[in-house]
Amino acid sequence: MSHANAALTPRARLRLARLVVESNWTYAAAAKMFMVAPRTAKKWADRFRAEGVAGMDDRSSRPHLTPTKTSQQVMRRIVDVRWRKRLGPVQIAGQLGVPASTVHAVLTRCRINRLSYIDRVTGEPIRRYEHGHPGSLIHVDVTKFANIPDGGGHKFLTHQQSKRNARQTARRTGDRGDRAHQYRPRIGIAFLHTVIDDHSRVAYAEICTDETAVTAIGVLRRAVTWFAERGVIVERVLSDNGSAYRSYAWRDACAELDIIPKRTRPYRPQTNGKIERFHRTLGDGWAYARLYQSTEERNTALPGWLHFYNHHRAHSAIGGQPPVTRLTNLPGHHS
CATH class of the missing domain: 3.30.420.10 (Ribonuclease H-like superfamily/Ribonuclease H)
Structure with a gap:
């Protein structure tokens, strides 16, 4: 499927290419009709001549060769530091001597760019699971x-007020706590x-x-x-x-x-x-x-x-x- 901003769909490309190859339209005329550049019309016409209808389909824009791609060795070192020390891209870049942007790209590619994606104990990526139907597990x-003591506890009141409330509640319930340790009321x-x-x-x-x-x-x-x-x-x-x-x-x-x-x-x-x-x-x-x-x-x-x-x-x-x-x-x- 073509992306949202594509000028031509596979069907439109085929129509354009056939106008040029089979009906002998010029590149400029065919391009004007489909509101694209003449070089675009030439590209699809050449591909139609070479591959036929199959050549009109979408292709990946990924380059065949990426000579500047980060090596596997460097990627392993980045991932290893991330798992063992849970450092961010800037800190990892400082340790390994590579750009922070490269570190972030590697972490994103390996899906460990967020620490929440990594198990706190093992350092490995979290593996999620879900059983197929209700009741299976x-x-x-x-x-x-x-x-909570009568009147409220320490989450919303001051420590002194919550302590007073706890003492009164413990007194009401008959449990005054351990007096040997500064009167700690038990509620x-x-x-x-x-x-x-x-x-x-x-x-x-x-x-x-x-x-x-x-x-x-x-x-x-x-x-x-x-x-x-x-x-x-x-x-x-x-x-x-x-x-x-x-x-x-x-x-x-x-x-x-x-x-x-x-x-x-x-x-x-x-x-x-x-x-x-x-x-x-x-x-x-x-x-x-x-x-x-x-x-x-x-x-x-x-x-x-x-x-x-x-x-x-x-x-x-x-x-x-x-x-x-x-x-x-x-x-x-x-x-």
Whole structure:
């Protein structure tokens, strides 16, 4: 297909060439009719004589020879420094003695011009994957958020005010903390068990008081039921190597639900990257989005935010559409 600014399409080139070759038009006359230069008319006429109709097709503008192209040896050195030291083009250019523009061109060609494209642990380009249909794989994990003292916490208030609120909340709940260490009030932790479908990114979450195997299994059962109500049959579940997910109870529960349990490689959370990224979105969009006066107020806001995330929030990884659009379009599920 010709580019947007092309003066001639393959069909127009053929008509021009035939006027010159078969109808004996001059180059100038044919060029005037198609509003191009005479040398352009000559080029297509010569190509028609040599190659026929096939010669009218588009060709790559890439040169046959590029004697000034960066050598493979220099490219390997640039990539090696990028992976090992995570330096920018200017710093790499200073170390290797090549122009910074050359370094940037090599990094772009190798698709590692942004550090976000490189795995933080291995230094290798990130390899993304996606299962082919909803339910083929779900990711499960637990993230923790500190409970909010009555009146608000330190994210939006001063340190002194949040400390006073925490003391009053701890006094009200009967837990005054450890007096041996400058009176540190304990207001507790919320354990958020999250489940996300690999293909659609549809998410399910529950706020619990612990992360034991019994609690994790209960969340899994309810999540499977929740997905089934939306036409999704869960086939596999991917978790990290937490004690709850390594337990025999978790294995037996998965067998009962006819789900294949899988775990990530130790010390490599990138394997479960979709749910790790969801946790960041969850924190920005819900947990730390505004000033909450209490833990209860924040907990009450979670179902509404999850509905917004699943049904209305544009997701960049799935073409700017909400996650629910990748599920079966059952009545009432996309509103």
